[in-house]
Amino acid sequence: MDILLVVNMFLTGFDSKNLNTLYVDKNLKYHGLIQAYSRTNRILDELKSQGNIVAFRNLKSATDQAIALFSNLDAKDEIIMAPYEEYVQKFNEAYLELLTVTPTVNAVNDLSDEEAQLEFIKAFRELMRLKNVLGTFTEFTFEDLSMPEQSFEDYKSKYLDLYERSKGSQQKEKVSILNDIDFELELIHRDEINVTYILKLLANLKDAKPEDQEKQKKAIIDLMVGEAQLRSKRELIEKFIREQLPQIQDTENIPEEFAIFWTKERMDALKSLCESEGLDSDGLEKIIGDFIYTEKEPLRDDIIGLLKQKPALKERKSIAERIKDKILGFV
Numbered sequence: 633m634d635i636l637l638v639v640n641m642f643l644t645g646f647d648s649k650n651l652n653t654l655y656v657d658k659n660l661k662y663h664g665l666i667q668a669y670s671r672t673n674r675i676l677d678e679l680k681s682q683g684n685i686v687a688f689r690n691l692k693s694a695t696d697q698a699i700a701l702f703s704n705l706d707a708k709d710e711i712i713m714a715p716y717e718e719y720v721q722k723f724n725e726a727y728l729e730l731l732t733v734t735p736t737v738n739a740v741n742d743l744s745d746e747e748a749q750l751e752f753i754k755a756f757r758e759l760m761r762l763k764n765v766l767g768t769f770t771e772f773t774f775e776d777l778s779m780p781e782q783s784f785e786d787y788k789s790k791y792l793d794l795y796e797r798s799k800g801s802q803q804k805e806k807v808s809i810l811n812d813i814d815f816e817l818e819l820i821h822r823d824e825i826n827v828t829y830i831l832k833l834l835a836n837l838k839d840a841k842p843e844d845q846e847k848q849k850k851a852i853i854d855l856m857v858g859e860a861q862l863r864s865k866r867e868l869i870e871k872f873i874r875e876q877l878p879q880i881q882d883t884e885n886i887p888e889e890f891a892i893f894w895t896k897e898r899m900d901a902l903k904s905l906c907e908s909e910g911l912d913s914d915g916l917e918k919i920i921g922d923f924i925y926t927e928k929e930p931l932r933d934d935i936i937g938l939l940k941q942k943p944a945l946k947e948r949k950s951i952a953e954r955i956k957d958k959i960l961g962f963v
Contacts, residue, residue, distance in 0.1 A: 740790040
C-alpha cells in the first residue's frame, strides 16, 4: 500500500512503522494534532529516523501550542527537526572531518593501522547518517553539499571494503578492533537496487550504441560495488555480461537467459563444493535449504555427517568450521 486517505478516528488510530509522510489538509490542534503527527514517528531501523509532515494549512502556531501543552515549552527543538539548511551545514562540517582522516578516496588504502581505519569508519558513518536525514527532505540535492555525489559513492565503496575485511577477520578468529564496530549497513541498503533492477540496466546496455556500452557497463559495475546486497553477486553478473549478453538477440529474453545462467552457476558451485570437500550432494542441498528457510547456521555434527570419509575427532572442529564458512559463502 503506497497511499492511504484517512479521516477522523482512522487518522489518529492508524499505526504502521513504514508510514513516513503525512499530508495534512485539516485544521488540527492539541491532542488531535499530536496523535495525527505521531502516525509518522515510529522508528524503523536506521532507514527511518523521523517522520515527515507536509501541511497544506498553516499549522505552525497550533503545532507549537500542542507541543508546549503535552511536553514543555523547551521541547520543540527536540521534537521538530531542524530546517534543511542546518543539516546541509552539519553534513559539510562532517565532510571536512572526513577529509582530515582521509584527504582522498585512495588515502583509505594507505591507512596505517586499525585505529586509523576505525577513525575513517566513524567519520564516514556520520556522513551516511546525515545523508539519510537529508534524503527525507523533498528539496534535497547533492548540489547543495560540498561533497560531490561521486566522491560519496567512492568513499562508500572503500567503507564496504573495510566491512568485508572485518568479516574475514571474524571468520579467521583474528582479534580485531573492527569486529566490534557497527557499520550500520542499513544506511546503505536500498531496496530498489536489486538483481531485477540490474537486469533492466543490462537490457539498456544491450540496446546502447557501441560507443556508449563501455560507459554503461562501468556504471553497472560501480553500482554493484556501492550496494551492500549486490557486492557478492558482482563476479557472476560481470561473467554474464562478458559471456552471455553478446549472444542474446532479443533484450526481452535477458531475464530468462539470466535465470538459466544463474541456475547453472549455482549448480556448478554446489558440485565444486561437494567434490573439493568430499560431501554428499543431497545432504548438502538439504542443509542449505534448511539454512535459507530458518536462517540458523548448520550444526557441526550435521556438517560432519555430510562427509563421505569421517575425520579424526581432533580434526572435526576445524574441518566443520571450514565447510560451514564455504556453505555460508555459497548461500
